[in-house]
Amino acid sequence: MSLIVLGINHETAPVAWREQVAFSEDAARAALPALMALPGVTEAALVNTCNRTELIAAVEPGHEGGLVDWLHAHQRLTAGSLDPYLYRHLDGEAVRHLFRVACGLDSMVLGEPQILGQLKDAWRLAHRAGSLGTTLERLFQAGFTVAKRVRTETAIGRHPVSVAYCAVRLAQESFTDLAGATVLLIGAGETVSLALRHLEEAGAGRLLVANRTLANAQALAHRHGAFALALDEIDRHLHEADIVLSATGAQVPVLWRGQVEAALKARRRRPMFLLDLAVPRDIDPACAGLEDAYLYAVDDLRLIIERNLDQRRASAHEAQALVDLHVDSFMAWWRARGHTGPLRRLRAQGEQARAQALAKARAELAAGRPAAEVLDLLAHTLTNRLLHGPTSRLREAAEQGDLGLLEAAERLFPEEPRG
Secondary structure, three states: OEEEEEEEEOOOOOHHHHHHHOOOHHHHHHHHHHHHOOOOEEEEEEEEOOOEEEEEEEEOOOOOHHHHHHHHHHOOOOOOOOOOOOEEEEOHHHHHHHHHHHHOOOOOOOOOOHHHHHHHHHHHHHHHHOOOOHHHHHHHHHHHHHHHHHHHHOOOOOOOOOHHHHHHHHHHHHOOOHHHOEEEEEOOOHHHHHHHHHHHHOOOOEEEEEEOOHHHHHHHHHHHOOEEEEHHHHHHHHHHOOEEEEOOOOOOOOEOHHHHHHHHHHOOOOOEEEEEOOOOOOEOHHHHHOOOEEEEEHHHHHHHHHHOOHHHHHHHHHHHHHHHHHHHHHHHHHHHHOOOHHHHHHHHHHHHHHHHHHHHHHHHHHOOOOHHHHHHHHHHHHHHHHHHHHHHHHHHHHHHOOHHHHHHHHHHOOOOOOO
16 A cells, blocks of 8 residues: 655646646535545545645555546646646655645745644545545644644744735735725635734724625624625725735636726726735736736745745754654554554454353353363463464474574563562
8 A cells, every 4th residue: 555645836836737726625525535436546635725736645556646647637637737747755755745734844834834724624524525544544643743743842833924924014015004004805714814813913904804705704804893895895895995815715716807907997096906815816817917906926925935934944954853753653653554464363363262262161161060170271271272373483483593583572572570
């Protein structure tokens, strides 16, 4: 059995390709049974965030290539078109990769904590789909454990650096008077929630929250002193926004060029700052061609992110050491799984010896033999049956000079301390 991670992320592919591979939650839910139906796939999970899409699977040897073909076909892409952007990690490297992802060491923003919640979402989805077995269940749990240790034992997460944080910092640098600005946030997920918190701390002026589900927008707005809007109300308020920040799970843009163009006319060409933190993109890329519209997508945040990473980089080495420690532990368990046959056979033989000896003892009791004699016979019979095989093999090992088996026996049956 092989462990494999197949994926595409912000390091290997531009956003235009990442959005073609991205799965919505509903699409991921439907995809898991299709993955499990592939020849040789015994366990599967699917991780999807704004910066990565990854298939994690336990696969029988020789079937690893089927995942690449499936991804192309499922996402209706030309065969081989993703090959320049895909990465593949096998066995120990797959484990190391997942642990690094869980700790935020593979994120665009080093050490960002949101990815752990997204991994837990992927685990829950696979759990409900019945596509997790012993191996991936243990792999995810080990990933959660190492991420927790990195958070508590290193300083990598103590400085507020996230995509939402960097977006707000960029807005601060672009608007000398953030307190006088109106900010429209589209979406009600974790990224928008974080952005709202950072905007409050930065002293932003008027805050508007728009979402497809008005109740979710109202709940979020209430916590941050903002005004809630339904998504279909955006056109009436877009011209009021100096800054628009969008992060939804929509598969098509929620804000088109025509809408932004109309808002700019109503603003009498006062500039509008557009931050698109979603993949697939929420804001029509054509908006970048509008005069007085300044559009930034997730990939454009790289420079400001780099300026805020120095403090976290110092802790990355400590975090990587913890990752390596947990990789070694997981791989030791993984290798041991392939050698459980002797243990199962030993237990089965012991159960068989117990059943036979007990049946014989009951027969002796039924025949009227004294209980003390039957108990003695039971103990003697059981001892002989359990020890006959091992003692015969050890005797043969001694005669043939099989030091490996003899040394293993010394570890299995150490001499009892006296006294």
